[in-house]
Amino acid sequence: MAAAATLRQVGAYFGRSLPRRAVLTVPSSDWKKLTKLTTFTNTDCVVLDLEDGVAETAKKLARENIFRYLNESVSKINREICVRINAVSSNHINDDVKLLKDLSTSIDCLFVPKVDTVDEMKWLADRLGSNRQYNLVLYCESARSLVDLRSILTTASSLFSLQGVVFGSDDFSADVGINGRYSLDAVELTYARQKLVTICRLFENAQPIDMVYINFKDLDGLKKQSEQGAAWGFTGKQVIHPQQVPIVQAAFSPSESSTTWAKELIEAYEKHEKEEGKGAFTFRGQTMVDKPLLRRARHILNMTR
Amino acid sequence: MAAAATLRQVGAYFGRSLPRRAVLTVPSSDWKKLTKLTTFTNTDCVVLDLEDGVAETAKKLARENIFRYLNESVSKINREICVRINAVSSNHINDDVKLLKDLSTSIDCLFVPKVDTVDEMKWLADRLGSNRQYNLVLYCESARSLVDLRSILTTASSLFSLQGVVFGSDDFSADVGINGRYSLDAVELTYARQKLVTICRLFENAQPIDMVYINFKDLDGLKKQSEQGAAWGFTGKQVIHPQQVPIVQAAFSPSESSTTWAKELIEAYEKHEKEEGKGAFTFRGQTMVDKPLLRRARHILNMTR
C-alpha cells in the first residue's frame, strides 16, 4: 500500500487526514468484487466490509478474503483501503479482532460501526493492544451515540488516531423512529446531521461523512443531497454503487477559485512565518489570516489531490 | 377501567407502553364534557385537565368532577384515562396531589405540565409516596426543560414509570421568544422538536408526543403537520378538538405493509429464540435482525391495535 502511504504523508503535510469524499463499501465475502477494485481509481476510500453487507453465514469467508487480499500479492487498488469490522456489541467482534491482529500489515484505516458508548472504544483499544496505532473512523447510528458523541470522540481520539465519523442514517432513523423514506432535503435529519458535523469539528481530524443515498438510480437526487452535505460541512459521503462515485467525488471537491485562494493563503502564511515569526497577518488586502481561515485553506487543499 | 388494564397488558406484551396517537385534553371543570367522553371511542388517550384548560376560579370544581368521574359508577370511556395536574411550581399543586391520593384507584397515567427541573420530579415523587407506581407523561415547555431534558428524564424514569414527553410548543415558544404563528412546517421549532425526539429515544418507553395544531378548522394543515411529526419520530400528537382525532390517529398509525413486516419479524424472532437461543439472525434474506429493528417492529405493532 505504498500509494496510500504517500497520500497519508500529503495529509500530514497539511496537518489533516486524507480526503475521504466517496467512501465505497464492498462486501468482503465476494472475492470477485475485491479483485475488481482496481477499476475504482476514482474513489478516495474503499472499505472492505465485514458487517451489514455480509450475510451471517458468510462472515468467516469474508474474513478469509480480507486476509488473502491484504496479505497476498494481489493487484491492489491505488487508494486508501479500510476494513469495517462488526460492532463491538456483536458476537462477531472477537473473530474480527483476531483477523486484525493476524494481518502482517496495518490496514489504512479501521471502520467501526454502531459505536454507542465510550466503553466500546476502550474495550476495542484494549483488545487491539498498543503495538499498532490505528487510524479510526466510527459510525454514529443511534440516539445514544448522537447524544454522547462528544464523549465518545474524546475517548476515541485519545486511544486511536481518530479520522472521521460516518452518519449511519438508516440505523439512526430506525432507532429514533424516523421514517426512512426521507424528503429530498432529508429535513427529518437536520438536527442529527448538523449536530454531528459541529461535534466533529471539535476534533482536529474527525471528518464528518454523510448519509447514504439509497436510491442509486436517482443520480440527480444524489447530486442534490451531496451538494447539500458539502455545503453543511460534511467532507464526504458513503456510496453504495460505482455510478455514485464520480458525482459524490465532484460534490465534495472544492472549486478552482477556492483552491487558488487556499494555495495563495498557505503560501502567504509560510512566507510570513519565515520572515516575521508567529502572529496574524493580512491577506489580499482585507482578510485577517487567523486559525479558522488557515484550517479552512488546508482543508480545501487537502480535498484537491 | 378494566379495558384500559387490558390495553396495558397488550403494551406489556410488546415491552412497550400503550399507543398514544391522539391525546385529547378535556377541561375537567365541564361535567357535561366528561360524561360525553364515551363518544370518543376513536382516540387513544383522554386527559382530564386541571391545568391550562381550567379557569383559576374553577380548579376546585374540576377536582371534584375528576373525583366523581373516576370513583363513581358513571359510564366510562373504553380508552386510557389520564389526569393532567397543575405544574409543580404552581400554587395548585398541593390540592392536586391531595386529589390523587384521595382517589380509590390509580389513574392510568399522570400528565405533569411545565417540568423544568429534576427537583420538581423528586418533589412530586416524594409527595405522592411509594404506595402506587405512577405511569407518567411530562411536558417539556421551556428552554430550560429542553436543555436539561436528559437529566429530567433520567430522574423521572427512576421515580416513575416514564411513558412519554409532550412538546408544549406554545409555552416553549413564549419562553424562547419564538413567534407562535408558525410557518406550515414549523421550521422555527426544528431544533426543539428533533432534539426532544432524540432524547426520548434514550428511554425505553418515553413516547415523544408532538405539538398542538391550534387552527382546528384547517384539517389539511393538521394532516400535513401530523404526517411530518410521524415521519420525524413522534408517536402521537395533542388534539384540542374532536374533529382532529381521526386525522391524527391515522397519521400516527403504521401502514399495512409495515405492520405485516413487523408481525413476520417478531414471529421469526420468537421462533429463532426458541430454536437457536439468543443472537442475531437473518430475516427476509438480507436484513440482519438486531435490537433497533426489533424495537421498531414492536413499536409498529404497538401502534396498530
Added chain:
Amino acid sequence: MAAAATLRQVGAYFGRSLPRRAVLTVPSSDWKKLTKLTTFTNTDCVVLDLEDGVAETAKKLARENIFRYLNESVSKINREICVRINAVSSNHINDDVKLLKDLSTSIDCLFVPKVDTVDEMKWLADRLGSNRQYNLVLYCESARSLVDLRSILTTASSLFSLQGVVFGSDDFSADVGINGRYSLDAVELTYARQKLVTICRLFENAQPIDMVYINFKDLDGLKKQSEQGAAWGFTGKQVIHPQQVPIVQAAFSPSESSTTWAKELIEAYEKHEKEEGKGAFTFRGQTMVDKPLLRRARHILNMTR
C-alpha cells in the same frame, strides 16, 4: 452618554436589558465615520470596532480614536455606544484592556468576539478588575463556542452583566466547514442558530443577536432573513451598512397589537400585585398570566421605545 444612561433605566424598569435590534459596527480607525455617527439616530446600538473591521496596521490608531471619541467633548450619538475589542486569544488583547482601563468613563457595553472557552471570560474579568461592572455581549463564532455555550454564559453572567450573544456566522461557518454562500433561509445554520437562541434564554438578559446579511444591496433578502430571525426568537441582528438599519429595526420591533397586549398585561399584573399579592391571575378572560408570559410582555415593551 446621559441619553444611553436614561435608556438603561428604561431597561431596568422592565427588568430587561436595552433593546439591540440593529447592531451597527463601525471601524474605529476611521475618525470621519465616528464623527458622522450622529446621523445614525435610527439604530439601537453602535459598536466601535477594534477587531475584524480594523486592519492590523491600524489597531493603534483605532484605539486612539476611541479614546478621543469617548473622553473628549465631541458630538456623540444619542444611542448606546459599545466597543468591540479584539479576541482574548489575539495578540492585541493587552493593548485593548489598557485602553478600557484608561477611559475616564465606562463604555455602555463591551463586545467580546470569538469567545471559545470559559477561561477566556475568567482571564478578561481578572484583567479588567472589579472597579467597574461591565455590560457584556459576547460572540459565538466556532464549533467549540456553540457546544460549550451554556458553560461560557454561566461563567460570563457570574463575572459580568451579560447582555447578549452575537452569532458570528461567517467565522462559525469557516470553522465548521459550512459553505458561506448560504441559501436564502440559511438552512445550513438551523441547528446553530436555534441552539444559540435556546441557550441564551436560560439567562435572564442574554439577547440572541443574529447573523450578518452580507449582500447589503439585497434589501429584500435582508428583510426576509430579519423576519425569519425575529420569528425564531432573535432580538436583533448585526448590520454592516446604514441602508440595512431601518429594515432590521422594523423587523425586530413588535406589532402594534402585541404592544397593546403587553401594556395591558403588565398593567393588570401590577394592579393584581398591589391588590391581591403574589400569584397567578387571569387576563383577557382566558389567559393565565404566568412567568413566561410576563417575561414575553416585558420583552415586547422593551423593544418599542
